[in-house]
Amino acid sequence: MDWSKTKSIFIGVFLILNMFLYSQYIETYNGKNLEKKPGEEDAEVKLQSENITYDKLPNSVESAFFLSAQVKKYSSDDFPTNDNQDYQLLNDNQLVVNFKTPIKLSSTKEPSALQEFVNQYVYEGKSFVLWEIDEETRTATFFQSVKNGTVYYNEKGGLQLHWNTKGEVYMYKQAMLEKIEEVGRPRTIVPPLQVLKGLYNQKILQTNDHITSMKLGYATHVQFTExxxxxxxxxxxxxxxxxxxxxHFVNANTGTVMDLQRKTQEVGEE
Structure with missing residues (x-):
């Protein structure tokens, strides 16, 4: 018997079972907590009373799937021969690429220029979306996108681009998630207005704040090695x-505020 394969199967089954039980709990929780209680103000009215405004909110999404993902293990077969790129693998799941001759960016400030570079020169570049530009450190951070949603602050699903003082990219670091699959059946999503009301009730939104945009993405819920x-x-x-x-990040199933940046930093410090 191949014990390593058997162990992986047991872990997978256990994970799916846990997710099913958790999702059953969440569905019950949401059903109870999203009901209006006697005397409770309508979310929109409460926000208006505090002059908390917003642009057009996303169309109401009633449900969405949890996703399972596997950490990609790179191999030399993934990369075609390229005279200008030196590939290095760290622990099989992190890719470091150095450009022997750095490549000039058309702009280090324009998001479209950075995204265009990544799409053209980075391995699976179209799977990543720009998140942040840091001109002081001359880096740009990209998050992986799966199922039309950004995966936030996931050290196994990100890309960092580095350029020199001449605006020339000399290296990038990357890690990826793959084999993305939907888990179970769709689960109830907390509506946008209820999310905003929750942020207000927790004193995160303040009087005269303006919500400029909202969208659905993904955050890590359960993490194993692979x-x-x-x-x-x-x-x-x-x-x-x-x-x-x-x-701000809010769990779309429970309405819980998520401190993803702190969580990522703590993981990195361990």
Whole structure:
């Protein structure tokens, strides 16, 4: 008997069973907590009373799937011969590529220029979307996109681009998730207005704040060495009364606020 394969099968079955039981709990939880209680103000009215405004919210999404994903293990067969790219693999799941002759960016400030570079020169570049540009460190951070949703702050699904003082890209680092599959059946999604109301009730949204955008993505819910389960997650962009830009993440099944940046930092520090 191949014990390693048997062990992997048991882990997979156990993971799916746990997700099923968890999703059953979430469905019951949401059913109870999204009901209006006697005397509870309508979410829209409450936000209006505090002059918390928003642009057009996403169309109401009633349900979405949890996703299972596997950490990609790179191999030399993944990469065609390229005289200008030196490939290096770290632990089979992280790719480091150095450009022997750095490649000039048309702009280090324009998101479209960085995305175009990644699409053209980076392995599976079209699977990544720009998240942040840091001009001080001359880096751009990209997150992986799966099933039309961004995977937020996942160290196994990201890309970092590095350029020199001349605006020439000399290297990038990458890790990927693959074999993305839907788990179980669709689960109830907390509506956008209820998400905003929850942020207000927790004193995260303040009077005169403006929500500039909201969209659904994914965050890690369960993580093993080689496998992960991703949960639907609301990404909420806010401009405060003082003009400060903020981003909040909310579990789209439970309405729980998620501190993804802190979680990622803690994982990296271990």
């Amino acid at each position: 496998k992960q389960v991703l949960t639907p997650t609301w990404e909420v962009h806010v401009k405060t009364d003082k003009g400060k830009e903020q981003i």
